Amino acid sequence: TYTANTRMYVLNRSSETLISSGDYSVSNYMVSDYEVLITGENVTKKVIAQLELNMTAKELSSKISVEAIDQTRVLQIKVVDTDPERAAEIANCVREIASTQIKDIMAVDAVNLVYEASVPTQKSGPSLKRNTALAGLLGLVASVVILTVLFVMDDAIRTEEDVERHLGLPTLGVIPASKELGTAYVEGKKKKHVLDRAKGKKRVTKKTRSEG
Numbered sequence: 001t002y003t004a005n006t007r008m009y010v011l012n013r014s015s016e017t018l019i020s021s022g023d024y025s026v027s028n029y030m031v032s033d034y035e036v037l038i039t040g041e042n043v044t045k046k047v048i049a050q051l052e053l054n055m056t057a058k059e060l061s062s063k064i065s066v067e068a069i070d071q072t073r074v075l076q077i078k079v080v081d082t083d084p085e086r087a088a089e090i091a092n093c094v095r096e097i098a099s100t101q102i103k104d105i106m107a108v109d110a111v112n113l114v115y116e117a118s119v120p121t122q123k124s125g126p127s128l129k130r131n132t133a134l135a136g137l138l139g140l141v142a143s144v145v146i147l148t149v150l151f152v153m154d155d156a157i158r159t160e161e162d163v164e165r166h167l168g169l170p171t172l173g174v175i176p177a178s179k180e181l182g183t184a185y186v187e188g189k190k191k192k193h194v195l196d197r198a199k200g201k202k203r204v205t206k207k208t209r210s211e212g
Helices: 028-039 041-051 056-061 084-106 128-153 160-167 179-211
Strands: 001-010 064-068 074-081 110-115
Touching: 001 084, 028 041, 028 064, 028 074, 028 084, 041 056, 041 084, 056 064, 056 074, 056 084, 074 084, 084 110
Parallel strands: none
Antiparallel strands: 001 074, 001 110, 064 074
């Protein structure tokens, strides 16, 4: 995704001799008011119609965010989109239409352009580091769950305790596993198989000679 930024300066009404505190900073509740107006259907529907966007007002609203620059009357509008050119077009169009809405509804003196949104050249998301860390965490959790399930479902008998638990019988003795004994057993089976084949051939040879 790409993020396009545009800024506008909001000048609140004040008397000729006194400057209100609202002229120095946009308070939290004022930012909320501006955000509601800028992301509302009065703005988003006009933007969709003007740019001929293939999306709903709700979808467009989810792409827009509004924030005030600290200790200023400057509002920043951010638009996130998968197309960098479209993100810039939407941001500038939202600012233009929202400026009129803010002046008409909130009765401010003026909403002036600080700078237009330019086409972003670098991606703003998704975060590779965050996704990698999240994937690693999910993989770890999945591994723990799988191992736990395998351990719980494993009913193989491997120890004396398993015999007593599953069969309810006492263990009289234990024969330890021996690699050497296992190897000797396998070798013995092989030798026996070779001898059996040799004896079979001799029998066949004798029988053939006797018939001849």
